Amino acid sequence: MRQFDSGQLAQLDASFRRNLINxxxxxxxxxxxGTQNASGxxxxxxxxxxxxxxxxxxxxxxxFRPHTVKRDSLENILETRNFTLNQVLPEWHIQAHWTAANxxxxxxxxxxxxxxxxxxxxxxxxxxxxxxxxxxxxxxxxLQINQTxxxxxxxxxxxxxxxxxxxxxxxxxxxxxxxxxxxxDEYHQGQSLGRLSYAKPGxxxxxx
Amino acid sequence: MRQFDSGQLAQLDASFRRNLINxxxxxxxxxxxGTQNASGxxxxxxxxxxxxxxxxxxxxxxxFRPHTVKRDSLENILETRNFTLNQVLPEWHIQAHWTAANxxxxxxxxxxxxxxxxxxxxxxxxxxxxxxxxxxxxxxxxLQINQTxxxxxxxxxxxxxxxxxxxxxxxxxxxxxxxxxxxxDEYHQGQSLGRLSYAKPGxxxxxx
Numbered sequence: 001m002r003q004f005d006s007g008q009l010a011q012l013d014a015s016f017r018r019n020l021i022n023x024x025x026x027x028x029x030x031x032x033x034g035t036q037n038a039s040g041x042x043x044x045x046x047x048x049x050x051x052x053x054x055x056x057x058x059x060x061x062x063x064f065r066p067h068t069v070k071r072d073s074l075e076n077i078l079e080t081r082n083f084t085l086n087q088v089l090p091e092w093h094i095q096a097h098w099t100a101a102n103x104x105x106x107x108x109x110x111x112x113x114x115x116x117x118x119x120x121x122x123x124x125x126x127x128x129x130x131x132x133x134x135x136x137x138x139x140x141x142x143l144q145i146n147q148t149x150x151x152x153x154x155x156x157x158x159x160x161x162x163x164x165x166x167x168x169x170x171x172x173x174x175x176x177x178x179x180x181x182x183x184x185d186e187y188h189q190g191q192s193l194g195r196l197s198y199a200k201p202g203x204x205x206x207x208x
Numbered sequence: 209m210r211q212f213d214s215g216q217l218a219q220l221d222a223s224f225r226r227n228l229i230n231x232x233x234x235x236x237x238x239x240x241x242g243t244q245n246a247s248g249x250x251x252x253x254x255x256x257x258x259x260x261x262x263x264x265x266x267x268x269x270x271x272f273r274p275h276t277v278k279r280d281s282l283e284n285i286l287e288t289r290n291f292t293l294n295q296v297l298p299e300w301h302i303q304a305h306w307t308a309a310n311x312x313x314x315x316x317x318x319x320x321x322x323x324x325x326x327x328x329x330x331x332x333x334x335x336x337x338x339x340x341x342x343x344x345x346x347x348x349x350x351l352q353i354n355q356t357x358x359x360x361x362x363x364x365x366x367x368x369x370x371x372x373x374x375x376x377x378x379x380x381x382x383x384x385x386x387x388x389x390x391x392x393d394e395y396h397q398g399q400s401l402g403r404l405s406y407a408k409p410g411x412x413x414x415x416x
Contacts, residue, residue, distance in 0.1 A: 023379035063261065101407040139352065170390075182398075190396035
């Protein structure tokens, strides 16, 4: 095993440390966040700092870096209070990655990803994404320790490809085929090892 | 596409909604959290509500459900201020899942996973895990919206299997072979689609 203690972590080259620390969580949720500003200019950005916050009410958290420079997605969310989350397919994950470039205009136009508009929700979705959901801003918390901004949002509408929805509400990711990320720039597909029964003392979990 | 609007989400069977909402983020970070109480009794629990908070200083967040019933991991962290995170291998992911049962004593003894002790850090690691890191509690925030508890911790020590550490600090998850989770009970392995170059306007990202 290679070891890094706190002193070594502090003295690492900044790029090496950024890569290492971003890689430690392992596979992370990957979503394109669709927003638009009050004038209707759309924005699309790829995020992995996403966390399930609760199912009742249905809540999701997205962490943004410190709000010290222009951050279109965050500003649009604060302005309009709504955004969409859209999972990514392998066929267009390179375009999804490309949304991270410092584009002047709409990332949809720039990267070739297509806007999808749905009745009853102002922010744009990504056409062809098999897992899309629309969110309304509930609360914003700035973490004092590093000034990152935690957006807490309520899940208002969910769209899931039929082939990926099981009878019990779980999603079949082998069928959906969406992409996950490690670190800052590596993308992966998944392969299921199966589901396990509810954990109980004394009964070894079985495949379900 | 199958659609659920906010009214339908609210009226879903609780188990269906829990499965669906927990499945929406996609692949999630999966870590065994090792703690011990002030008397030295160890505890091990599987978590996926984990989020990268920043690289300088190196910070990680773990979300705990409302602190209204006994939650050993959270109580141990509040008491001792330290814990470990350990990624899971396919060979023992069923034991990792089993830690979630309502055990009376140590989950290490109950499930057969082995404690690993390291000099300079009181909390137990999981033997054989190829990505382990030790954390010190920095801050606790209760989210007012649903009373979940966000533990913000500083990464103090990192241990990574040599075969998985690249020269630039990124981790090679095809080499490490650790497991990710979707929903509450489905485990997956990953397969890399490759890394992509830093995103710039006008230059289509290339494999690196």
